[in-house]
Amino acid sequence: MSPSKPAQRGGEPTEAQWRIINAALKLFAEHGVGGTSLRMIAGELGVTVAAVYHQYNTRDEIIYAAVESSLRQLNTIVDAAEAEPTVARARGSLLAGMVDLTTGVGRSLSAVLSDPAVTGSFSHHAGYRDLLRRMCRLLFGETVTKAARIRTATVIAAINGAATHPMLADLDDNALRGELLYLARRLQPTPSELANLLADRSVLEPPT
Amino acid sequence: MSPSKPAQRGGEPTEAQWRIINAALKLFAEHGVGGTSLRMIAGELGVTVAAVYHQYNTRDEIIYAAVESSLRQLNTIVDAAEAEPTVARARGSLLAGMVDLTTGVGRSLSAVLSDPAVTGSFSHHAGYRDLLRRMCRLLFGETVTKAARIRTATVIAAINGAATHPMLADLDDNALRGELLYLARRLQPTPSELANLLADRSVLEPPT
């Protein structure tokens, strides 16, 4: 059971592994996961492919580590939001954290989590599903209804997708941050909608 | 200058080409553009790689044709919206068309247009830029300001990203359609915001 390489699933990456993960995330954002080879990752770091294989046994392990690294960042944001004293502050904290994560250096985070090569295998990943559920609860109340799930996915997609959209490539991060945060808040439910969300009725129906 | 293959840039694809494009779009959505080989496309169609090369000279030509096919569908939606008699109807028509395009059979459309391997090279594509500008004008007024561009990108990202999000994979299209359309409308500006959008001030500032 003891692995021949320093890598462990769920464990924190070593410094050498962290460098590989960062190079991989950058290239994933630029060429997609499927369009990124180990040769490219090694080249980005100025080493050979064999040196990369000394840290991870397979290509899939690198992808997995890169995704887990991104999820860890997201987890930190969710943890902080859940620690807020009020619901309103928790929502604001989560949205602000998500916007910061996608507009800052972690811009590559959005790309890897929405890559078809990743979404398929990670849709059943326990940690990922748990993270989504917690985000859904923070944004739209304790009961995770279908309508709340659609809202959560829409908020995530809006923030992530807008930050990486080529039409906005020329904008500076600060301008983007403010508008995105405002728009994300705008997708939060009004009090009258909330009743329908909790009952999992369409938001188009009148509130009870 | 006359090509040895029936393919022409900007021209309508033949039936054989259309089959290749559809198979490619399906696989792009599943494995990403970079993760899809000609062998996979040929296999999807039950033919050999050489048969595919009889329709397109290079792999890039197939990608280009697939993207152009997606843009043509989007163009049809925008044309129909622009033909509406009032601004309100035009906006509704565009949003409904976009939602239908991403939730129906064209679900794969979203994936290819947001693939890193595509966004890079198509961000300077004249037809694509023109399409985005027209969508921006339809949704947020004649003058294309920075704030309006952010809004447009956010609406596009929200619709496309939500439709393909793994968290919503179990939902039927009809339920998704209604909620997405409602949420997309929700991102449209209020009258007081509109003044700021046109002046390209932050929406957070009070209207003049």
Added chain:
DNA sequence: GTCTATAGACCGATAGAC
């Protein structure tokens, strides 16, 4: 921890028979 060298499969692409 990094290298060279190598294996075997797959890649994009071409030539030419039917």
Added chain:
DNA sequence: GTCTATCGGTCTATAGAC
């Protein structure tokens, strides 16, 4: 329009020297 056969290159992955 589809096939087989083939090219050179790149892919993931391993073995072993330093």
